[in-house]
Amino acid sequence: MDLKSVIRTIPDYPKPGIMFRDVTTLIGDARAFRVAVDQMVQPWAGAKIDMVAGTEARGFILGGAVAHQLSVGFTPVRKKGKLPYRTIAEDYELEYGTDTIEIHVDAIKEGDRVLLVDDLIATGGTAEASIKLLQRAGATVVGAAFVIDLPDLGGAKRIEAMGVPVSSLVEYEGD
Secondary structure, eight states: OOGGGGSEEEETOSSTTOEEEETHHHHTSHHHHHHHHHHHHGGGTTSOOOEEEEETTHHHHHHHHHHHHHTOEEEEEEETTOOSSOEEEEEEEETTEEEEEEEETTSSOTTOEEEEEEEEESSOHHHHHHHHHHHHTTOEEEEEEEEEEOGGGOHHHHHHTTTOOEEEEEEOTTO
16 A cells, blocks of 8 residues: 555645645545554564553554554653653753653653654654653663654654664655
8 A cells, every 4th residue: 555645745834845744644544544553563573562652642643553553552752741640851952942752750661672653753853852761761762663754854864873773654755
């Protein structure tokens, strides 16, 4: 199945010059969603994974499905202030300023082997912060899986430079 055919592109969102790749159309298509999840799981089949972590918000949907397929638990990586229990946090740089992500202090056990899942990797800032946060919590991040890679923005290379293998299903050049 050509997954690009079910990913909607929205020009000039959220600002002029950006081609926003919207996976909600993929998630809304039962067959495409199943194919995408199966393909995201495939590189990690047979690997020892204890937990899947998904970044807010589409990473929750995809990560939950991947965790189900791998028969492991799921932990959300959320924006600051969204989790109800005690948290640990990681700040990271944005184009204009900083942001913070958090996980519960008890979400990861020391030595857990974690797969990070999100819909898209662009510059890699959120993924890098998520990996650092998971590692500080005691995890070994065994990989990062995405539906979409925008290779010209260098995010996958940034994550691989951290020693974390990256897999993606489709690439959009020039974005």
